[in-house]
Amino acid sequence: MVELGRPVLAAGLALMDGVAKLHRELSPQLHVIASKTIADHRIPQWLAALRKLRPELAVELDVANSQQVTTAVRDREIVLGFVEGPQAPAGLGSRVLVADELVVVVAPTHPWATRTRPVSPRELADTPLVWREKGSGTRDTVWAALQIHGTPARPAAELGSAAAILATTRSGLAPAVVSRLIVAHELRAGTLYEVDLDDSLILTRKFRAIWHRSTPPSGPAGDLVDLAARIEAARPTVRRSTGN
Incomplete structure (x- = not known):
């Protein structure tokens, strides 16, 4: 009887797999x-x-740095990507969703935490910083802004995550330049201080949706881009808050 039932069981399993x-x-x-x-x-x-x-x-989300996102979209591995940086990736279609402000932060024990005059662009360029890894949109934005005022100093550290950068900066190793989105809670808590910058140095980047030019987003992908733009347009502006 067991032998006779095996074909029936196999057929049932095959049917369930086919339906799934x-x-x-x-x-x-x-x-x-x-x-x-x-x-x-x-x-x-x-x-x-x-x-x-x-x-x-059903949505599947992969997470990478901006350079890796751009490569995945350019190679048609994924139809829609979201990146951060000063410029749109060459050769791809894109839509700016919102501007993101970058801020310089230090530990409360760092000399810059209590200084009364702004940090100049040249001074920031000459200072070893805690950087994101190469390919990061944050790194590209800061590097491009500082290069105008001189070759940026050798990094104090290069780290692959925002959490690692905040922890390292809290230790007092060196200043870091990060998104205000990431550091807002640290500034409120006083575990990190925002450093005043000279008005001639503006550190902002754009959040963009990107896609291959031959396949602009439509259907669910188009809906996601439109919703993202709508949400960001309605979002209140994050106001500057320093700990010093």
């Missing part, structure tokens, strides 16, 4: 990739809004 595969193929899916800052601080709200609009949609 068909369901996966028919279910709407969206695969996107985003830079680390956007993935941590913006994508969750964008996806929540998309979920309300398209509750049947």
